[in-house]
Amino acid sequence: MNQKHxxxxxxxxxxxxxEILDLAAKLKYENKNGIKHEILKGKTLGMIFQKxxxxxxxxxxxxxxxxxxxxxxxxxxxxxxxRGEPVEDTARVLSRYLDGIxxxxxxxxxxxxxxxxxxxPIINGxxxxxxxxxxxxxxLTIKEFKGKLEGLNMCFxxxxxxxxxxxxxxxxxxxxxxxxxxxxxxxxxxxxxDFAKQYDNFEMYEDPQKAAIGADVVLTDVYTxxxxxxxxxxxxxxxxxxxxxxxxxxxxxxxAMVLHCLPAHRGEEITADVFEAHxxxxxxxxxxxxxxxxxxxxxxxxx
Ligand code: CP
Ligand code: NVA
Numbered sequence: 571m572n573q574k575h576x577x578x579x580x581x582x583x584x585x586x587x588x589e590i591l592d593l594a595a596k597l598k599y600e601n602k603n604g605i606k607h608e609i610l611k612g613k614t615l616g617m618i619f620q621k622x623x624x625x626x627x628x629x630x631x632x633x634x635x636x637x638x639x640x641x642x643x644x645x646x647x648x649x650x651x652x653r654g655e656p657v658e659d660t661a662r663v664l665s666r667y668l669d670g671i672x673x674x675x676x677x678x679x680x681x682x683x684x685x686x687x688x689x690x691p692i693i694n695g696x697x698x699x700x701x702x703x704x705x706x707x708x709x710l711t712i713k714e715f716k717g718k719l720e721g722l723n724m725c726f727x728x729x730x731x732x733x734x735x736x737x738x739x740x741x742x743x744x745x746x747x748x749x750x751x752x753x754x755x756x757x758x759x760x761x762x763x764d765f766a767k768q769y770d771n772f773e774m775y776e777d778p779q780k781a782a783i784g785a786d787v788v789l790t791d792v793y794t795x796x797x798x799x800x801x802x803x804x805x806x807x808x809x810x811x812x813x814x815x816x817x818x819x820x821x822x823x824x825x826a827m828v829l830h831c832l833p834a835h836r837g838e839e840i841t842a843d844v845f846e847a848h849x850x851x852x853x854x855x856x857x858x859x860x861x862x863x864x865x866x867x868x869x870x871x872x873x
Contacts, residue, residue, distance in 0.1 A: 571869045575685045575692045578678070579702045579739040580765060587709065587744055594710050594858070594865035601636065601861070608638025609868050613669040615639065617695070620646040620675040621796045625832065626695045626703065629859040630672050630867075637864060639669070639871075661688030670871045676797055691870040693863075698732060698797065699759070703866065704831045705736040707858040709744060712787050714858075715827055715851060720745035723823065725785035727751050727778045727812050728839055729805075730758035733791040733831055738766055747771040751781035753808050778812050785822040789829045790814045790839045806838070815841040827851045 571589055573582060600607055615634045617627065627643065634641040646652040651660050657680055664671060665688040673681055673692065678699035685692040694702050713719050724741045726734050730752045738758065741748040748766070750758075754776055757763070766772040775781045782788060793809040794802040814828060828840070828848035836842040845852065 574870065576702055576866055576870065577681050577685055577692060577694050578700045579705060579736055579743065580700075580761075582702075582743070584743045584745070587706070587740065590706055590862065590865045590869060591710050591713060593868060594706070594861045595713075597864045597868070598858075598861035601864075607636075609872050610634065610669075611638035613637075613639040613871055614667070615641045615867065615871070616644050616664055616668045616671045617641055618644045618646070618649065618651070618671060618673040618675070619695075620652075620673075621696065623674055623695070625856055625859050626672075626674060629863055630695065633860050633864040633867060637867060639867075642668075657683045658687040660684075661686075665689040670867070693866060693870065696732060698795070700736045700739075701732040701831065702736050702740070703859065703863055704733065705740040706862040706866065707855060708737065708789065708829055708831070709740055710858045710862050711829060711851065711855040712827065714854065716786060721747070722786040723747045723749070723784050725749050725751075725781050725788045725822070727781060727788065727790045727814055727818070728756075728809070729791060729793060729795065730756050730762075731795055733789070734758055735762045737789060738762055738772065742766060742769045742772060749773045749775065749781040749785070751775045751778040751812065753812065755808065778818060779821055782818050783821045785826050787827040787829060788814055788819070788822060789831075791831055792833070792835055793838055809839070813839060813841065814844055816844060819844060829855050832856055 571586055573586055617630055631641040661684045670691040672695045674695040676698050678697045681694050724746045726737050735758050738748055793805040830852050834840055
């Protein structure tokens with residue numbers, strides 16, 4: 571792989587994504603069969619968190635341990651970055667101690683700046699703009715359950731921010747047909763729509779039912795993302811009807827999967843019955859964060 575960083579899936583080719591999915595499947599198989607792979611022995615990953623996390627933190631930390639390395643949890647509350655030390659200085663300092671940085675923050679620019687000023691691989695663990703690690707895990711899960719990616723119909727219902735953005739890019743790059751539905755004020759940003767315009771297998775709707783017709787996999791995400799809590803009442807109202815429920819699933823293809831990056835808000839973006847009916851897929855997806863990220867760590871840190 572020629573990539574130094576994972577800042578966003580827009581930067582990666584189809585081949586880069588497929589390479590990671592194949593490596594993830596191999597590492598998962600080895601992990602399940604007790605085969606140790608201490609490929610990153612002696613390496614340290616710094617994990618900067620400016621937002622909460624359950625899956626990202628635990629899967630990266632465990633992944634580094636399983637690969638023979640270690641991970642440092644660096645909370646915004648404790649780092650000088652939280653008191654205003656510039657990213658360009660933090661990047662240059664941390665590059666002297668660490669072998670890679672995973673960062674979860676608000677602005678995509680902060681992730682790009684870490685890569686610009688630092689000299690070690692940077693991995694995006696979620697920004698307002700995208701969530702590439704999650705979507706690599708999602709694609710891995712779809713491939714496991716369906717046996718392929720190319721030609722499958724992906725449907726995303728919800729907000730045009732990080733999850734929708736990365737699913738559009740990742741889905742289209744691997745050859746899936748992508749349909750999304752969102753209220754008109756919650757469309758994805760121009761850069762994502764411009765990217766999607768290059769493909770004739772992308773469609774955007776306001777009506778969730780239309781987006782779900784013929785879907786092989788349906789995905790959704792919370793109405794109110796981290797950092798948007800002040801808007802939650804308005805969002806609850808604006809997203810009324812944007813729900814993955816039994817009626818919506820009736821128009822999908824037989825055997826359609828449902829995925830959710832989690833945490834889920836039952837009764838909002840997804841009903842409890844649909845969530846539980848697809849719990850095997852959703853929790854495999856959560857597990858696959860570990861395997862997909864181990865593949866990313868090996869590809870970027872083992873150089
Ligand atoms: N899906 C996801 O990124 O979960 P966390 O916020 O718990 O890391
Ligand atoms: N859109 C959600 C995803 C959480 C994993 C958020 O940004 O909070």
